[in-house]
Amino acid sequence: MTTRTCPCGLPEPYDSCCGRFHAGASSAPTAEALMRSRYSAFVQGDAGYLLRTWHPRTRPARLELDPGMRWTGLEILDTAQGTAFHTTGTVTFRASYRGGSLHERSRFERVDGAWVYVDGEFSE
Template sequence: MTPDTTRLRNGACPCLSGEQYNDCCGRFHRGDADAPTAEQLMRSRYSAFVVLDSEYLIRTWHSSTRPASMDLDRDLEWRRLDILGTSDGGPLDSAGAVEFAAHYRSDGERGVQREISRFVREDKRWYYVDGDVRQ
């Protein structure tokens, strides 16, 4: 499935880096580059949810926990990503964690998904493993 970039606001990257999508998470989604840190992978995965890029989400999910397929909810509108903290996950680390809050709207209601996501680095690439949802 091709990313739905019509969901972008003024071409800005949904991860809130301040850059344009094509120069930020878009390059990861296209496969032009790999995210160098766990946090950048987290940001690019959030952006993939925004633009409905399930192929990227599957590709960056670790094989030990990866689902066979994903159906993304077209009616769910992801609005903002807040990175609350990181643990390891740098360019030379083999594992890391990112705590985040992802704000959304669904059926006119606002909500927040809070999670601590775990990542591993194998063959110089970061992968999402799993996460603990927080209340």
């Protein structure tokens, strides 16, 4: 079992945090948990997980990740809805990488009971 801290920013080991979602052992229970697990998938270079958790309506046919990209941190700025009681939700976040950061408001929906990423709006 890996004991390194999860890249998503929560103080838990990767294997018991986002790693269990990446491995398919369970699904993210909230839109925020899915957002965190998707960030961790970018860190890990797990394009398969990113595609599996993308809404079928907006999912690209394939995803090329930049192997030189070094993600350095995730900050959740706001969440709206996205709990077990909702069918949609948004998560606003800042993802830092070596040399800059990405600020996005992501939209999520449930498809067959599982949270998936729909799309996002970038901001400054």
